[in-house]
Amino acid sequence: MELNDPRSLRAYAHPLRLKLIGLLRSEGPMTATRAAAALGDNVPNCSFHLRQLAKYGFAERVPGADGRERPWRATSPSTSWADDSDDQDMRAATDQLNSVLLDDYTRRARDYLAARGDEPAEWRAAAGFGDALVHVTAAELRALTEEMEALIGRYADRMADPALRPEGSRLIQIIQMAVPR
Template sequence: MTKERQPLSDPRAMRALAHPARLAILNKVQTDGTVTATEAAEVVGITPSAASYHLRMLAKYGFVEDAPPRGDGRERLWRGVRTSWTVSPEPDDQPEVRAAKDALIQMVRDEAAAEAGRALRNFDREPPEWREASTFVRSVLFLDAAEMKELTERIGELIDPYRLNGRDRSEAPPGARVAEAHITLFPRVERRTHAPSSDG
């Protein structure tokens, strides 16, 4: 069954998240379960103090929280709070809300494109079974709005059992890895040609 995802509508929270370092840190938290500022800094390429600041900003808007300490407990440990969230532009959005939504959606898409780029650059170094299982497909569809909504729901149902934050890792098969799916369904907008400028 598809799990309910939390919609984001607070422009302050969306602006806080629409930052490449914070998105990368949040991805690290979701992947590892818990992180310290030092661990987050190593992935993002910033100082631990900068990573600590970004973690506090993520905590301020409810994306991460303090986790029980590990080891000697000298370094603060963080864990994720929101397991899944959505951002959807609405016709009645106030300008501030719409601008924040647009910025966050674009940032998420940029991060997804960067992740796919890293995977492509590493593709030849992957084991054969992972190369065969990977796919980079762009499909052009012909359907109505109801069919596209149904397709979205069906794709979600297929993906749900494998979602990182919903699956018990101890029950996953040996060799399971963190993977990523990018799904974008939208009606095409007609491309309009522009007359060349007078200066060529």
Template sequence: MTRDPQALRALAHPLRWKLIDVLEREGSATATRCAELLGESVASCAYHLGILAKYGYIEADPARAGREKPWRITERQQRLGGEELDLEGQLASEAAVDAFLEHEFGRIRRRVRQRDLQPPDWRQAGSVLGSTMWITAAELQEIRQQLLDLATRYADRDDDASRRPQGARHVRLFAATTVAALGSDAETAEPGEGRE
């Protein structure tokens, strides 16, 4: 988990999450390539890539030489929690999580809107799922671990394209486990489910 509030604040900008997405998908990319894909200026992409590099989220890719510096992700998993941080760290954590969620929800909305453009097998494979239940903290921990296991099951394919089966596409799994505040209306509401 990132302990430095300034490093957490570096993730509180929407363009930086988009840049992280590009680098994850492309393996490595220059500011020019990022600008092409995101419809941003090269100067803006270069600046924000520099901030991500300053705090260790990305690094120059030594495997790709050229006039322009290519960047790559240093770690695919970002830990944004504010547990055990002081107030400044907790506020930085909240800002980073808010930016991440806005980015993630935007991506989900775009993909759901484009769902009808997908071939039938891909339309049927994708879903949006929500479920509310009464469980213990230990059971929630178990669910969290199961989701983490699912999310990382095919991680070896990220950096090694030869491991990707024919027909594989870039798919995003997003999951959240949240707990209602004690005494809130959600604590007394009826359990419900919704899915697309």
């Protein structure tokens, strides 16, 4: 799903909404009750924010196992937006969303560090942090980003089809930042 208006970007840029849509994408359809339990939040709050996600087309209702269950699902496996707008409202909205995402990425990294000691040695060795300094043009940076996305894209089908996931695989979040120094 491509976001191209400030209102949708701002609606998406809510910490709980980002967690909810991430949960629906990684775990599949679920009720507000199940989402609240998974996120450590309350049902009315999750229900409200799921309705807001639906209002902007990020989530939708799906049939439940029985007539009383009312699960939600994500309408798209991913969300993207352009960061190159000359429109001041769009820039402000993308900056707001990117800031909320950066806070979430930082929280996830700290959560991992807090639990890292409990991970098996093979996972501690495989996961981690790193950075690189390179001198590139804007066009080269765009090409580099596209190459990294293509590498990660080789594993995208495993999100939609659990049967394609090898034994021992885990859900991993790869966070990409390319920022000028």
